[in-house]
Amino acid sequence: MILTEALSTTAASPSDADAVTRRNNLVIRLLLVSAFVVILNETIMGVALPQLMKDLDITANAAQWLTTAFMLTMAVVIPITGFLLQRFNTRPVFMAAMSLFSAGTFIAAIAPGFEVLLVGRVVQATGTAIMMPLLMTTVMTLVPAASRGRTMGNISIVISVAPAIGPTISGIILSVLDWRWMFILVLPIALGALTLGAARVRNVSTPRRTHFDVASVILSAFAFGGLVYGLSSLGGIATGGSPLGAWVPLGVGVGALVVFVFRQTRLQHAERALLDLRTFRSRNFTFSIAMFSMSMMAFFGTIVLLPIYMQDVLGLDPLQTGLLLLPGGLTMGLLAPLVGRTYDRIGPTALLVTGAVIVTSVLWIMTTFGATTSPFSVLAAHVSLSVGLALLFTPLFSASLGSLRPQLYSHGSAIVGTVQQLAGAAGTALFVTVMAAQAAILVADGATDVAATAEGVRVAFVYGAVISMFAIPAAFMIRRTAEPAAGEMPMAH
Numbered sequence: 001m002i003l004t005e006a007l008s009t010t011a012a013s014p015s016d017a018d019a020v021t022r023r024n025n026l027v028i029r030l031l032l033v034s035a036f037v038v039i040l041n042e043t044i045m046g047v048a049l050p051q052l053m054k055d056l057d058i059t060a061n062a063a064q065w066l067t068t069a070f071m072l073t074m075a076v077v078i079p080i081t082g083f084l085l086q087r088f089n090t091r092p093v094f095m096a097a098m099s100l101f102s103a104g105t106f107i108a109a110i111a112p113g114f115e116v117l118l119v120g121r122v123v124q125a126t127g128t129a130i131m132m133p134l135l136m137t138t139v140m141t142l143v144p145a146a147s148r149g150r151t152m153g154n155i156s157i158v159i160s161v162a163p164a165i166g167p168t169i170s171g172i173i174l175s176v177l178d179w180r181w182m183f184i185l186v187l188p189i190a191l192g193a194l195t196l197g198a199a200r201v202r203n204v205s206t207p208r209r210t211h212f213d214v215a216s217v218i219l220s221a222f223a224f225g226g227l228v229y230g231l232s233s234l235g236g237i238a239t240g241g242s243p244l245g246a247w248v249p250l251g252v253g254v255g256a257l258v259v260f261v262f263r264q265t266r267l268q269h270a271e272r273a274l275l276d277l278r279t280f281r282s283r284n285f286t287f288s289i290a291m292f293s294m295s296m297m298a299f300f301g302t303i304v305l306l307p308i309y310m311q312d313v314l315g316l317d318p319l320q321t322g323l324l325l326l327p328g329g330l331t332m333g334l335l336a337p338l339v340g341r342t343y344d345r346i347g348p349t350a351l352l353v354t355g356a357v358i359v360t361s362v363l364w365i366m367t368t369f370g371a372t373t374s375p376f377s378v379l380a381a382h383v384s385l386s387v388g389l390a391l392l393f394t395p396l397f398s399a400s401l402g403s404l405r406p407q408l409y410s411h412g413s414a415i416v417g418t419v420q421q422l423a424g425a426a427g428t429a430l431f432v433t434v435m436a437a438q439a440a441i442l443v444a445d446g447a448t449d450v451a452a453t454a455e456g457v458r459v460a461f462v463y464g465a466v467i468s469m470f471a472i473p474a475a476f477m478i479r480r481t482a483e484p485a486a487g488e489m490p491m492a493h
Contacts, residue, residue, distance in 0.1 A: 024142040027201055028151065031094065031135040034193040035158045037186065038101045038128040042070060043166030043303060045121075048179050055179065056114045066121050068232045071421055073125035075224040078417040079275050080217060081133040085410035086210045089203040093134050098194040101127030105190055109183035120183070132158075133413035140401050140409045146344060149398050153340025156393040157333045163300075165329040167307060171322025213267060216274035219260040224418060226253025231425040234433045275418075276411040279404055285412065287477040288400035289419055291352065294471045295392045296420055297427030298359060298464050302366075302385065305431045309457045310378060313371055313450055324379050328386035335390035340398075347480030348395035355391030356471040362388060363465035371454045392471075395478070403481045427464075434460040 045052075049063045056063075084093055104123030111117035136155060143151045173181050230250030267273040280286050303325075310316045310324065343351060362385040369378065397416070404412045439456035443449065 023202055027090070028135075028139060028142065030193070030197050030201055031131070031138060032154055032158060034094070034098055034190075034197065035131045035135045035155075036162050037189050037193060038097070038124070038131050039158055039162040040166050040169070041101075041105075041124055041128065041186065042074075043067075043163040044170045044182055045070070048170050048174055048182060051174055051179055052114075052117075056117070058114050062114060064232075065118060068229065069118055070121050070125040070128075071232065071425055072225055072228050073122050074129045075228040075418065075421040075425075076221045077126055077129035078133065078421065079220040079224060079414055081130055081417070082275055082411045082414035083210060083212055084130065085133060085137050085413070087207055087212075089207050090134070090138060091197075091201050091203050093130060094197050094201050095194070097127045097130035097134065098190065098197060099127070100124075101131070102187065102190040102194055103127075105183050105187045109180055109187055111180075129417070133410065133417050136397070136401065136413040136416065137410045140413070141406065145402060148402060149343030149394060150337060150340040152343070152398040153336040153338070153394045155397055156336040156339070156390065161329045161333040161336070163303065165326060167303070168322035168326040168329065171318040175319040211267075211270075211272035213263075213272060213274055216260065216263055216267070219256050219263060220274060222256035223253050223260045224257075224422065226250065226256060227422055228425045229253075231422075231429040234429040273411075275414060276408055279408050279412045279415060282403040282481075284403035284478055284481055285400045287474050288396045288403075289415065291356070291392070291471050291474045291478070292396045292400070292416065293419055293423040293426075294467055294474075295359065295389060295396070296423035297430065298363060298385075298468050299389055299427065300424035301427035301431035301460070301464055302382075304428045305435065305457060305460055306378065306382065308435070308453070309369065310375065313454045313457065314373070314375055314378070316375065320375075324375060325382060327379065328382040331383050331386040332390045332393075335387065336394055339390055339394045343395050343398055348399040348478050349476065349480075351391050351395045352475035352478055353472065355388045355395075356468070356475045358388030358391065359385060360465060360468040360472060363461055363468050366461040367458050367465060369454070369458060369461070371450055399478050399481070430463060430467075431460045434463050 045066050049066070052058070052066065053063045101124055104120045104125070104127060106120075107123060108117055108120030111120055135158070139148070139151050139155065170182055173179075173185065226249040230246050230248075230253055233246035233249065261277065264273040264275055264277050268276045268278055280289075306325065307318075307321050310321045311318065316324070339351060362381055365381055365384075369381075400416065401409060401412045435453070435456035437456070438459045439449075439452040442452035442455055447455075
């Protein structure tokens with residue numbers, strides 16, 4: 001996909017160039033606000049599941065589908081966004097994304113029962129899946145490489161802070177209002193973003209005709225959908241669920257992924273691939289994606305595990321849990337712009353190494369959590385973890401996509417979004433499965449539920465800490481790159 005500024009500053013007057021800059025900044029700000037609203041909903045349901053089980057008279061497995069279906073839809077739709085961003089202009093893609101999200105939010109707000117609520121979540125996720133690659137691709141095109149880190153810092157707020165504060169917001173809402181208000185309060189914000197975008201977002205791209213390979217779409221749905229569903233189902237095995245419910249979709253996902261990759265490598269030479277895997281010819285992109293995967297596993301695993309630990313072991317209520325997690329989310333938001341400016345000055349390596357060391361160290365500290373741990377110790381650890389993650393996300397976004405030639409921006413953005421869903425599902429599955437399995441063993445040996453859960457959480461964090469250690473050597477491999485020309489791969493300094 002070739003995205004270009006509509007007016008060339010080389011031939012324009014200073015006033016024309018200023019107008020283009022103002023227009024571009026407005027488009028980016030609108031996309032940032034809209035993306036924050038839609039990404040927030042990815043984790044907003046977690047704290048609400050117990051109340052939904054009671055109000056809708058559904059089982060825990062059924063309620064979990066409200067989160068699983070969201071992630072599953074994201075994993076299926078995001079790979080298609082590479083094609084959408086090549087074929088269509090900025091404004092219609094934005095309008096489609098926000099219209100879908102607003103429609104899904106409305107359906108969820110008026111849902112009379114579980115089935116309609118689930119449909120609303122799926123429609124919401126479809127719009128969410130389009131928005132994030134649109135934002136990242138637009139920023140890569142409109143923002144000069146020298147100041148890209150600062151803008152990517154704002155994207156880090158969207159992609160990390162929004163999911164982190166989702167449980168806090170839902171906890172606050174549920175403490176005083178019905179669960180439908182989680183959607184009722186979001187709906188006017190979504191409609192406002194849609195209305196403002198319809199009036200102010202301008203096309204900043206140059207669409208081109210590109211091949212739509214139906215077979216690749218089907219393969220990607222089975223590959224990424226199967227992997228996310230299988231990973232999301234692993235936690236149920238430890239609590240008595242059928243292993244086939246996880247391993248069959250995982251097997252289908254792996255098999256479909258192998259065929260999908262083979263097909264893309266054949267189609268990309270004719271510029272017909274759904275996802276152009278030539279992005280991985282860049283060393284920076286490859287190591288950034290690997291490190292991003294490990295970071296997202298730690299991030300989402302911690303988001304899921306800490307509320308369980310704080311409520312089931314420490315005895316806190318959902319509102320207290322949400323408030324204790326809020327400072328960490330705010331810390332990431334406050335640090336992201338500073339990290340972005342620092343990236344513009346010194347590049348990614350020092351930031352990534354420092355961030356990886358902090359994240360790994362904090363995860364090892366979390367392995368000491370037990371039934372008598374102070375909530376303030378948990379708060380301090382979560383804030384420290386958020387500092388480490390803030391040092392990782394902005395450099396990884398900037399270094400990965402910045403190492404690609406412009407024609408591959410849309411494909412790189414789609415790959416980043418897909419990896420986020422897969423890594424999030426894998427991190428959640430790993431942490432929850434290890435915790436549940438260890439707790440089940442201890443309960444069978446006569447331990448109390450609290451003691452068993454505490455030990456399960458501790459062991460889960462051991463696994464997370466070990467995985468995070470591999471991010472440290474990967475951080476040394478990611479360097480500042482020269483801005484690539486349209487037809488070449490970048491060179492590392």
